[in-house]
Amino acid sequence: MERNRLMLQIECTYFFEENPFALETKESLATRLGRSANELEPILSNLVALSVLTKFGEGEDTVYRYNQPIMINEKLEV
Amino acid sequence: MKKSADHHKLIQHVQDAFAYQYNLSLLLFDIEGNCVSSTCQTDSIYEFMKENIHCLFSTYPRVVEVSILDIIPGLQVMISPILVTGKNKYYLIAGMLMDDESRDMISKNSTFNTENREKWANLLNQARAITREEKKSLIEKIKILSQTISTLFEYEQHEHHCRELVNGIYRVSELADQNHSISDLLLQFMKMKHDLEFIGFAEKSDEECMVSHILGDKDYTSILGSTFIIGEGFLGHVMASGMICKWNNILNDLRTRFFTRHNIHPQALVCYPVCKDHEIIGVLFAGTSQKSEIDPLTIEIGKIIVNILRSFLNQKEMFATMNLQLQRLNAVNEICQLMNRAKDVNKIAFMLVDMSLNMIQANFSAITLFDLDATSDKVRIVSRGLTREQSEQYGKLLFKEYQLNWNVHSGEIGQIKAEIRKLEWGATVIECPIYNEKLLGVLSVESVECDEDSKVILLSLASIGAVAMHLIQEQLKQRDIKVACLHEAVAQWDKFAYEFSKNLREMALRFCEYIGLSQVERTNVEHAALLSVYHPDVLVGILQNDHEIYRIIDDYYHLHNDKVQETKGNGQAYHLGGQILRIASEYLIKNEKKILMDVHVDLELRQKFNSFILQSEVIDQQVAINDQEYQDIAELSKREQEVLRLIVQGLNNKQIASKLFISEHTVKNHITNIFSKLNIKDRAGVIAYYYRQKMNS
Numbered sequence: 001m002e003r004n005r006l007m008l009q010i011e012c013t014y015f016f017e018e019n020p021f022a023l024e025t026k027e028s029l030a031t032r033l034g035r036s037a038n039e040l041e042p043i044l045s046n047l048v049a050l051s052v053l054t055k056f057g058e059g060e061d062t063v064y065r066y067n068q069p070i071m072i073n074e075k076l077e078v
Numbered sequence: 079m080k081k082s083a084d085h086h087k088l089i090q091h092v093q094d095a096f097a098y099q100y101n102l103s104l105l106l107f108d109i110e111g112n113c114v115s116s117t118c119q120t121d122s123i124y125e126f127m128k129e130n131i132h133c134l135f136s137t138y139p140r141v142v143e144v145s146i147l148d149i150i151p152g153l154q155v156m157i158s159p160i161l162v163t164g165k166n167k168y169y170l171i172a173g174m175l176m177d178d179e180s181r182d183m184i185s186k187n188s189t190f191n192t193e194n195r196e197k198w199a200n201l202l203n204q205a206r207a208i209t210r211e212e213k214k215s216l217i218e219k220i221k222i223l224s225q226t227i228s229t230l231f232e233y234e235q236h237e238h239h240c241r242e243l244v245n246g247i248y249r250v251s252e253l254a255d256q257n258h259s260i261s262d263l264l265l266q267f268m269k270m271k272h273d274l275e276f277i278g279f280a281e282k283s284d285e286e287c288m289v290s291h292i293l294g295d296k297d298y299t300s301i302l303g304s305t306f307i308i309g310e311g312f313l314g315h316v317m318a319s320g321m322i323c324k325w326n327n328i329l330n331d332l333r334t335r336f337f338t339r340h341n342i343h344p345q346a347l348v349c350y351p352v353c354k355d356h357e358i359i360g361v362l363f364a365g366t367s368q369k370s371e372i373d374p375l376t377i378e379i380g381k382i383i384v385n386i387l388r389s390f391l392n393q394k395e396m397f398a399t400m401n402l403q404l405q406r407l408n409a410v411n412e413i414c415q416l417m418n419r420a421k422d423v424n425k426i427a428f429m430l431v432d433m434s435l436n437m438i439q440a441n442f443s444a445i446t447l448f449d450l451d452a453t454s455d456k457v458r459i460v461s462r463g464l465t466r467e468q469s470e471q472y473g474k475l476l477f478k479e480y481q482l483n484w485n486v487h488s489g490e491i492g493q494i495k496a497e498i499r500k501l502e503w504g505a506t507v508i509e510c511p512i513y514n515e516k517l518l519g520v521l522s523v524e525s526v527e528c529d530e531d532s533k534v535i536l537l538s539l540a541s542i543g544a545v546a547m548h549l550i551q552e553q554l555k556q557r558d559i560k561v562a563c564l565h566e567a568v569a570q571w572d573k574f575a576y577e578f579s580k581n582l583r584e585m586a587l588r589f590c591e592y593i594g595l596s597q598v599e600r601t602n603v604e605h606a607a608l609l610s611v612y613h614p615d616v617l618v619g620i621l622q623n624d625h626e627i628y629r630i631i632d633d634y635y636h637l638h639n640d641k642v643q644e645t646k647g648n649g650q651a652y653h654l655g656g657q658i659l660r661i662a663s664e665y666l667i668k669n670e671k672k673i674l675m676d677v678h679v680d681l682e683l684r685q686k687f688n689s690f691i692l693q694s695e696v697i698d699q700q701v702a703i704n705d706q707e708y709q710d711i712a713e714l715s716k717r718e719q720e721v722l723r724l725i726v727q728g729l730n731n732k733q734i735a736s737k738l739f740i741s742e743h744t745v746k747n748h749i750t751n752i753f754s755k756l757n758i759k760d761r762a763g764v765i766a767y768y769y770r771q772k773m774n775s
Contacts, residue, residue, distance in 0.1 A: 004405045006436065007412060013432045014416055017425075021732055023741055050435045051463055069431050070469055071424075072459040 008035065009043045013052055016066035023065050085234035089227050090115055093170075096223050100216065101206055102172045106160070106227070107131055109167060123174055123204055126197075127155070131171070141169065144217050144224070150198075152176050152184040153205060156217065158224040162231045170224050172216075174205035181207060243379060246270030250386055263390060264293045267364070267383050271376045276342060277364040279352075279387070280306070280313055287317055287361070294342075301340040311336045313361045316349040320358055322381065324348040326371045337365075346372045350384040354392060362387060403531075409437060410538050417546040422598045423447065426550070427460040430512075430521055430543045435462060437539070438532050440524040442505070444469060445512075445543075446476045447519035457481075463524070468503065476509075476520050484517055496533035508533055510540035514548035557605065557624055564620070565608040575611040578666065583607035585662040592690045593683075593730050595654075603655040606630035610659055630655035637678055638663060652678060661687045686730065688762040693728050711771060713755045721748040725761055726768050 011033060016022060026044060030037040044064055047053040056063045089106070093115055097104040103123040106115040111132045116124075126149075134147065134157070144158040155173035159166045176184060184202060208216065250266045264277050276294030278301070280287045288305045292298045309318040311333045316323050325347045328334055337344055344365035352360040362384050366372065413433045420426045427445040434443045442463025449456040459473040497509045505524050510533075512519040521540040525532050569576040586607045590600040606627050609617060614632040621628040633656025652660075657679045664674050665687070674684045714722060717738075724734045731749070735742045749761075758764055 004408070006405050006409045009436050010409055010412055010416075010433060013436055014429075017428055017432060021736055021742070046439075047436075050439070052432055052435060067462070069428060069460050069462040070464065070466055072461075072466065072469055072473065073456075 005043065008039065009046060012040070012043055012047060016047075016053060016064075020066045020068060023063050025061065025063055027060075029064070085230055085237075086114070089230050092223070092226055092230070096219070097172075100172075100219065103127070103174070104223075105171050107169045107171065109169070111135055114168065123201060126201060127171055127173065134171075135169075142166070144220050146175070146213070146217075149174070150184065152180045153202065156220050158220050160224050160228050160231065162228060162235060167231065168227070170220065170227065172220055174201055175213070175216075176202070176205045176207050178207040178209055243270060243375075247379070247382055247386075250383060253386075253390070260291050260387070260390070261293065263383070263387060264291060267380075268293055271364075271373075271379060273366060273369060273373055273376060274364045275366040275368060276344075277362070279360055279362050280317075281360040282308075282317065282358065287313065290360075296341075298340060298342055301337070301342065304336065304340065306336060312347055312349055313363060316351050316361045316363075317358055320351045320353070322348070322350050322377075324372055324377055329367075329370075343367045345370045348372050348377050348380055350380055352384055352388055352391070354388065354395075359391070406437065406531075406535055410535065410542070413539065414542045417542055420546060421550070422596070423547050423550055424458075424460070424597065426543055426546050427458070427519075430539060431460050431462050434521060434523045434536055434539055437535050438523050438525060443521070443523040444472060445519055445521055446473050446480075447512075448477065448481045448517060458519075472501065472522070476522070480511065480517060480520055484511065494537070496537045498528050508536050510537045512540045512544040512547065514541075514544035518544055518547050553623075554601070557627075560620065561605045561608055561627075564612070564617075568611055572611065578663075579608050579611050581666055582610060582659065582663055585666060586658050588694075589658060589662060589687060589690050592693075592728055593686055594733050599655070602626045602630060603658055606634065606655055607659055607662075610634055610663070626653075626655070629653045630659065632656070634659040634663075637676065651680070654680075654683070657683055658687075665691065685760040685762060688760070689725075689765055690728070692762050692765055711756070711768075714752060718748050718752050718755075721745060722752055722764065722768065725749070725752075725764050 026037045053064045054067050093104045105127050146154050154175045158170040160168035253262050278292040280289045286305045306314045329345050347365040349363045351358045431443045444461035447458040457473050459469045461469040507522045508525045510521045586603050614635050630653050633652040637660040731742050731745045734745045
């Protein structure tokens with residue numbers, strides 16, 4: 001079965017979680033995941049909208065990187 | 079076809095009975111002059127009529143009621159039009175007739191002197207002589223016969239029409255599956271009702287409605303995409319009222335402007351609301367510019383079409399929902415597999431936060447994890463889309479409500495449900511307990527609609543996360559116990575080895591933290607350090623499920639005892655943990671502040687260890703540094719100064735790259751420049767240079 005958009009989005013998210021310091025363009029990510037850049041474009045835009053990724057630059061040179069979630073690990077004064 | 083033949087037979091019987099009763103020849107012709115019946119009467123009259131009917135029609139083209147026509151003066155036939163649905167479709171011809179006293183006069187007519195004299199004489203002999211009174215009476219009888227035949231023809235046509243409609247509706251009902259479109263459905267309606275000139279569908283979206291489909295005799299596509307407000311015009315009226323409406327004689331009605339500007343000029347229009355769950359989702363409309371009224375039967379059939387359309391739309395939506403659910407199920411399955419690969423709880427928390435956002439398309443999500451020790455008030459919060467303050471505030475709230483008050487007894491698993499909460503800053507969240515034997519935390523995701531689907535998906539993710547976390551914790555617990563037992567056993571037979579492994583553990587852990595290894599990697603190195611006094615062969619069976627620790631110990635053993643495997647030297651590197659233990663143990667044994675000269679250990683790692691030792695000593699000397707006290711070094715660029723400061727703080731390349739939002743490659747370039755400009759060979763030298771500069775200043 002053809003991988004749907006949601007599955008591809010999860011695949012992209014997992015890639016960046018596993019490589020939190022990766023800086024990838026649409027093309028380089030397509031090469032890494034074995035996908036076409038066109039099918040990745042809307043997915044990357046959606047991940048940016050969800051704040052999972054941050055993008056730098058515009059057009060073909062746009063670079064994407066993972067946004068580390070906020071992590072708090074402490075005693076709380078409740 | 080059989081039904082049609084039955085009707086024709088019946089007409090023939092009626093005709094024959096009438097002919098026999100009144101001693102006449104009767105024939106039925108269509109308006110083209112084709113004979114559509116036979117006669118049981120005299121052949122000569124029948125033959126004459128067939129031969130001469132075209133001549134008769136051309137002579138008397140507009141016969142609109144029962145008339146008597148002279149074939150030759152005195153010799154007559156009666157002709158009666160047969161109307162079917164108001165239109166002249168057939169002629170009934172009855173003959174031959176003559177006035178009772180005129181037989182002799184007719185025979186003297188010049189026609190009789192032609193070569194066909196015998197034929198005419200024959201006709202004359204067979205002609206029925208009637209009186210004027212009989213003729214009047216016969217006209218009335220012929221009228222009744224014509225009406226009877228007309229009714230039978232109309233009945234036949236009606237039956238044919240009904241069969242066509244039933245077949246049409248059957249064809250429409252066959253279209254109600256996912257392989258067809260709304261256009262197919264409308265096209266079939268058009269085919270069924272030829273009196274309609276156009277048919278279309280307008281769908282509701284937000285507060286407006288838009289024409290999404292149109293079909294017609296001409297190209298009406300320019301109306302596609304036209305919008306109207308609920309209540310506006312004919313279509314808007316139906317959207318607002320929810321009633322089926324028909325409008326006749328609307329050519330000059332201002333409300334037709336919606337259509338006329340797209341070159342559609344309806345005289346009559348019928349509109350049907352299309353409902354789903356008591357809500358109007360669109361309007362089906364049909365009209366004609368040829369007639370000022372729409373046939374009532376068309377309106378009734380339209381009702382059936384609307385019902386089929388509603389089922390059709392419901393089915394489409396159901397398929398779409400089912401497809402979406404299937405996609406989500408596949409996605410949950412994939413997430414489940416990915417979580418199984420995770421080696422620590424933090425990783426699972428990150429995945430839950432990101433994956434839940436992907437599944438629900440929300441603005442924020444958060445995981446609040448409670449400490450396993452029930453008495454602890456420590457929480458771990460991983461969030462995306464919330465500020466730090468919001469995360470803390472929300473974490474405290476969850477700690478109070480869940481960790482302190484929430485309780486589920488065993489056997490009441492079904493009670494674990496997703497809850498909805500409205501937060502202080504206005505957002506609404508779905509909260510799902512992460513529960514496996516005990517409450518591990520809460521997954522919270524913002525949701526505008528808070529629909530059941532979202533709740534089920536998030537609860538599934540929380541359950542998957544709970545199982546994955548529980549498994550990891552159990553594995554770690556078991557391993558902790560195993561490692562502790564093995565380490566304590568060493569104390570029984572080799573006190574020195576026991577103490578050394580403790581020191582090795584402490585040194586290796588500090589270095590791991592210095593170079594920024596993850597918690598999982600640190601724990602692996604820690605356990606390997608404690609078991610490093612064992613020969614790997616002893617541990618191979620015991621650590622069969624802890625491959626990483628075994629690999630670290632095995633590689634450390636080979637590096638430490640100079641039993642370097644050639645294959646490793648050529649390709650595969652020694653495990654980072656094994657190399658760390660090798661450097662740390664060498665330092666502990668020899669206490670030398672020089673770079674280890676073992677080529678099998680990565681040079682950069684050895685340099686980092688030297689920097690680490692140097693920095694530790696600097697810290698021991700309590701040389702306090704902070705941002706304001708950094709000394710600028712004139713030879714370096716602004717960016718190189720920044721990199722230098724971070725080196726001095728002990729950050730590795732990856733951490734520097736992350737901090738400055740540049741690639742590791744760029745960091746390496748900056749460091750190479752720094753080395754070159756300051757004429758220094760390694761990081762330790764950089765740190766030493768910096769402090770020398772600082773002391774001098």
